[in-house]
Amino acid sequence: MRCRQRIKNVCDGIFTKSAEDSGRYNIAGSLTMADLSTNFAGIKSPNPFWIASGPPANTAYQAHRAFEAGWGGVVWKTIGDPIRNVSSRYSSIDYGNSRMVGLNNIELISDRSPESNFREIAEVKKRWPHHALIASLMVETREQWHEFVRRSADAGADGVELNFGCPHGMCERGMGSAVGQNPDVAETITSWAVEAASIPVIVKLTPNITDITAVARAAKRAGAHAISLINTINSITQVNLDTFVPEPYVAGLSSHGGYCGPAVKPIALNMVQSCASDPAVRLPISGIGGITNWRDAAEFLALGSTTVQVCTAVMHYGFRLVEDLVDGLNDYLDGKGFRSVDELRGRAVDKVQKWETLDLNYKRLAEIDYDKCIGCNLCYIACEDGAHQAIALANPTPYGLGPGRVPGKPVPEIKVEECVGCNLCSLVCPVEGCITMVSVETGLTSVSWSDYQTRLAAGDATAFPPHP
Amino acid sequence: MRVLVIVLVFPPASDVEKEIGKTTKLSMPLSSKLTDADLESNFADIAPPYTDQQAVVESARCLFCFDAPCISACPTGIDVPAFIKKITTGNTTGAARTILTANILGASCARVCPTEVLCEGACVLLDRDDDPIKIGRLQRYATDQANDKLLHLLKPATPKSGKRIAVIGGGPAGLGCAAELAQLGHDAVIFEKKINAGGLNTYGIAYYKMKPAVSLTEVELVKSLGVEIRCGVEVGRDLTRETLERDFDAIFLGIGLGEGQRLGIPGEELPEVVDALTFIEQIHTEPLHQIPLGTRVAVIGCGNTAIDAATQALRLGASEVVVVYRRSEGEMSAYAFEYDLAKRDGATFLFHHAPVEVIGDGGHVTGLRLARMHTRDKGSLSQIAGSEFIEPFDMIIKAVGQKKQSDWIARIFPELKLNRNSTPVRDARTGQTSLPHLFTGGDCANGGREVVNAVGEGKKAARGIHEFFGLTSKGSLVQPSRWGVTNGPYGSGLDAPIRVAELEEKYEELSPVSHPQPATSALTSKNQE
Numbered sequence: 001m002r003c004r005q006r007i008k009n010v011c012d013g014i015f016t017k018s019a020e021d022s023g024r025y026n027i028a029g030s031l032t033m034a035d036l037s038t039n040f041a042g043i044k045s046p047n048p049f050w051i052a053s054g055p056p057a058n059t060a061y062q063a064h065r066a067f068e069a070g071w072g073g074v075v076w077k078t079i080g081d082p083i084r085n086v087s088s089r090y091s092s093i094d095y096g097n098s099r100m101v102g103l104n105n106i107e108l109i110s111d112r113s114p115e116s117n118f119r120e121i122a123e124v125k126k127r128w129p130h131h132a133l134i135a136s137l138m139v140e141t142r143e144q145w146h147e148f149v150r151r152s153a154d155a156g157a158d159g160v161e162l163n164f165g166c167p168h169g170m171c172e173r174g175m176g177s178a179v180g181q182n183p184d185v186a187e188t189i190t191s192w193a194v195e196a197a198s199i200p201v202i203v204k205l206t207p208n209i210t211d212i213t214a215v216a217r218a219a220k221r222a223g224a225h226a227i228s229l230i231n232t233i234n235s236i237t238q239v240n241l242d243t244f245v246p247e248p249y250v251a252g253l254s255s256h257g258g259y260c261g262p263a264v265k266p267i268a269l270n271m272v273q274s275c276a277s278d279p280a281v282r283l284p285i286s287g288i289g290g291i292t293n294w295r296d297a298a299e300f301l302a303l304g305s306t307t308v309q310v311c312t313a314v315m316h317y318g319f320r321l322v323e324d325l326v327d328g329l330n331d332y333l334d335g336k337g338f339r340s341v342d343e344l345r346g347r348a349v350d351k352v353q354k355w356e357t358l359d360l361n362y363k364r365l366a367e368i369d370y371d372k373c374i375g376c377n378l379c380y381i382a383c384e385d386g387a388h389q390a391i392a393l394a395n396p397t398p399y400g401l402g403p404g405r406v407p408g409k410p411v412p413e414i415k416v417e418e419c420v421g422c423n424l425c426s427l428v429c430p431v432e433g434c435i436t437m438v439s440v441e442t443g444l445t446s447v448s449w450s451d452y453q454t455r456l457a458a459g460d461a462t463a464f465p466p467h468p
Numbered sequence: 469m470r471v472l473v474i475v476l477v478f479p480p481a482s483d484v485e486k487e488i489g490k491t492t493k494l495s496m497p498l499s500s501k502l503t504d505a506d507l508e509s510n511f512a513d514i515a516p517p518y519t520d521q522q523a524v525v526e527s528a529r530c531l532f533c534f535d536a537p538c539i540s541a542c543p544t545g546i547d548v549p550a551f552i553k554k555i556t557t558g559n560t561t562g563a564a565r566t567i568l569t570a571n572i573l574g575a576s577c578a579r580v581c582p583t584e585v586l587c588e589g590a591c592v593l594l595d596r597d598d599d600p601i602k603i604g605r606l607q608r609y610a611t612d613q614a615n616d617k618l619l620h621l622l623k624p625a626t627p628k629s630g631k632r633i634a635v636i637g638g639g640p641a642g643l644g645c646a647a648e649l650a651q652l653g654h655d656a657v658i659f660e661k662k663i664n665a666g667g668l669n670t671y672g673i674a675y676y677k678m679k680p681a682v683s684l685t686e687v688e689l690v691k692s693l694g695v696e697i698r699c700g701v702e703v704g705r706d707l708t709r710e711t712l713e714r715d716f717d718a719i720f721l722g723i724g725l726g727e728g729q730r731l732g733i734p735g736e737e738l739p740e741v742v743d744a745l746t747f748i749e750q751i752h753t754e755p756l757h758q759i760p761l762g763t764r765v766a767v768i769g770c771g772n773t774a775i776d777a778a779t780q781a782l783r784l785g786a787s788e789v790v791v792v793y794r795r796s797e798g799e800m801s802a803y804a805f806e807y808d809l810a811k812r813d814g815a816t817f818l819f820h821h822a823p824v825e826v827i828g829d830g831g832h833v834t835g836l837r838l839a840r841m842h843t844r845d846k847g848s849l850s851q852i853a854g855s856e857f858i859e860p861f862d863m864i865i866k867a868v869g870q871k872k873q874s875d876w877i878a879r880i881f882p883e884l885k886l887n888r889n890s891t892p893v894r895d896a897r898t899g900q901t902s903l904p905h906l907f908t909g910g911d912c913a914n915g916g917r918e919v920v921n922a923v924g925e926g927k928k929a930a931r932g933i934h935e936f937f938g939l940t941s942k943g944s945l946v947q948p949s950r951w952g953v954t955n956g957p958y959g960s961g962l963d964a965p966i967r968v969a970e971l972e973e974k975y976e977e978l979s980p981v982s983h984p985q986p987a988t989s990a991l992t993s994k995n996q997e
Contacts, residue, residue: 372592
């Protein structure tokens, strides 16, 4: 007991947190930590971690709690003409022992009056002047857009985010993703907001479109100051096999819902990179989609985001998870010698190129560490049935008796001539560091598909023989 | 719904108890002072069933190994990853089907198998310094869930071969053999000496591990495959060998072991000196508060049966139980987890001591004369002169092993070739003895192993009998999902078991004759036992 009290005293001494400088724990004696403060299209926040427009950003109460916990910004739940919601609203998928790896919802924009929302925005902004507070908006007519943008600025919001993304409910009324799926409509409506705006305008993009950069470019043309992506993906998460009604269940029926959570992160990263690398866009990006921890956030930043927004993870665990985001990113930046979060931004954008530029003569091989192999032989069956038949079950004698190897039980062995370096075995291997992919020297000069085509046409190269 | 079907399947519990209650009555006074509620709690399931969520969480930890060592460590070759995967998807009926296809006594094995040294002892997660998957408890979950569907899970083969097989003994080996024979299209008839089939599963398992109803359900499952079970029939007494050989095309011998070994010391005939199996059988056949029990109990021997007896005596209300073993702690044949259980229940252990006389007064046990033992170089024991002393006890439970069935065999099958340890010589793969139409398996053939070994050997013998009729055997017990592999999977536990070291040592101690070696020869092992 006494020991626990002593630890508490020490902790109280180390961690000091104030409303004015929250968003990071100042650890005494470590004042050299990287600067997490962010300037996003002129909107300043103590760190790049914002709460995304959604259920966690519905009230002043929640915004206060978010800022107290350390979040750098809040994008208010979308304000518009008050709507009527249904019950129930959310559904999810679980995988293995993980709950809610993907969540969908059919909840609409704020069901509170614009007056309440703007009044509370003003209250929150007054108490947290140095934190980012953005009003998300969704209305129909030019007059309404003008009115709502002005009221946002009057309430003290640091910016507005135009919700062109929600794929359920509002799109049936010509709003949300109905706007975001049509670049011309998106451009027109964006220009309405821009012409009334005294504060930065962010356009939130829907992923329910073939080429997300088309709408990003439209936003740019209309004068938007930034974009945020992705909104949720149209989805049905599960079907009840007794009633045949999918979830979320509403009086015997269901509807398409917006999908989010960890499962959508790869889709979001791809779209963020597409916008970041498009010379016709060149707008600050607020990255959204499945961010749960500092690593996810760092990946979005490396692919070109200036800030990131989080919703589902907070719906799962609460605002407290920002602590890992802040000190995880801080430690990572310090470890890399980056003085600020700006130094990380965009570092991975150019590492993604067209397939035709990749080196056809590069070679990787799988390598098994037999001191770590536990003998599950998942690599064997994955390669045998699912890939390239490049792993044999071999006599274990030359490898000795390591963990998991019983006398006579075969061990996996890479067939070097067959291995195409696809990574699959290392992906299925349940032991950290047991199968690694090793680059090998082929002695061949690098050649890309496009080079190869040019050389073939010029008669400078012989055709690659097909795989036997 | 489930309760209703169970009632249809089992005889009501009270009838079961009356039927199987034909054991020797002990004359000891009742001394349990525990209330019925205490007794019920003391004998509640030691490993309670998983809830749906616990089962899903535990099963999701399974890596779904290819060629999983747990399959090879199971003497019946259950495709463990396949049934566990089905639990994760809510397909418990399919999980039960996977289990029962390989092991007809999957429900009782889930409760009584020493999984720590079998499937769970082989789990690859141990090599990742992780807890192994709780295979036994998941198997119980799957077989429990399917109770109401149990009798429709497996189907007898059609068309029938017309061959008839007599199965002598209705314990795990006989049930395993008969169920497999039925699924291969043959007619099997089980002859069981006792009033109920199931053998030790019905009468001899520690009551906190399994209740007799589980075993009796399995008997019903075997019957559902078309197997006829004639109880209360002893071959050699009610039926001659000649009748069997006239009416049947082959015979399977699965008669288990005989009565408990005697101590061979003065005073052994006193009424409070009881055999461990008799004591345990009483717990299965009589109300718990009516079981004769001493206050200070000595258990002689240190195998798993001794542990069962010690633990149950304490749970019945004995104030003190001392387990007396003539050798050292490291030499006991009880599993480490059983030893731990007995210590947790409060048993004390006296190593390096042997009983030399049961002391009585007025026809009742009052104590035990013990002597200190010395182990010589080659493992033989000698009594240390002058080390004798008397320790007060009012009940002595003997758990020094069971007799082999050599007398019965000599009487009924006198020409049968026997090993040095009095078990029949047999082909390890088919169970065929020196008499071509006589096959054997289980304790009477292996000298005394686990329930799961008996089921596996019964099953192998059924396939041996199938081959004996000139029909093609189904071969190894590998599930279809594992077929078509160039190098072939290592083999299931049925044909080429791998063994956890601890278990192997135990078998070495109990069984002086050779048995299939797991090492590199396992794939081609055809040793004679």
